[in-house]
Amino acid sequence: MRNGGPLACEERKVPMKIQTEKGLVRLTSDVYSNLTGAVATSCYGVKGMAFRSKTDGLVHLLRRESMSKGVKIVYNDDQSISIYLHIIVDNGVNLVAVGQSIQNEVKYNVHRLTGVEVRSVNVCVDSMVIG
Secondary structure (H helix, E strand, C coil), rough: CCCCCCCCCCCCCCCCEEEECCCEEEEEEHHHHHHHHHHHHCCCCEEEEEECCHHHHHHEEHHHHHHHHHHHEECCCCCEEEEEEEEECCCCHHHHHHHHHHHHHHHHHHHHHCCCCEEEEEEEEEEEEEE
């Protein structure tokens, strides 16, 4: 929604500005994306971050240096962020438990390390690795 309601948000590329007593700190989407990818892939049962190719429609497992492609950051009007991430999980894991673990870990660590409030963490399981 973009009508200014409580859920209004926008996707923007400009860095989020955080005023501290010592000056202004600017954090770009890359900071949140890389942090989110690192935290999510450290959770039990997560094989890695996923990216769906626009050319062939297949889901690809991302290498460590390109994990941020599996993360989308949305800046909300209330100076909080919402995080959308795509993952690939190991076979046989409890998907609900893995999803909840990722949500809790990402929300806690992003807030702890950046000071920015995380409104939501939305996890999409794109694939499961068998074997």
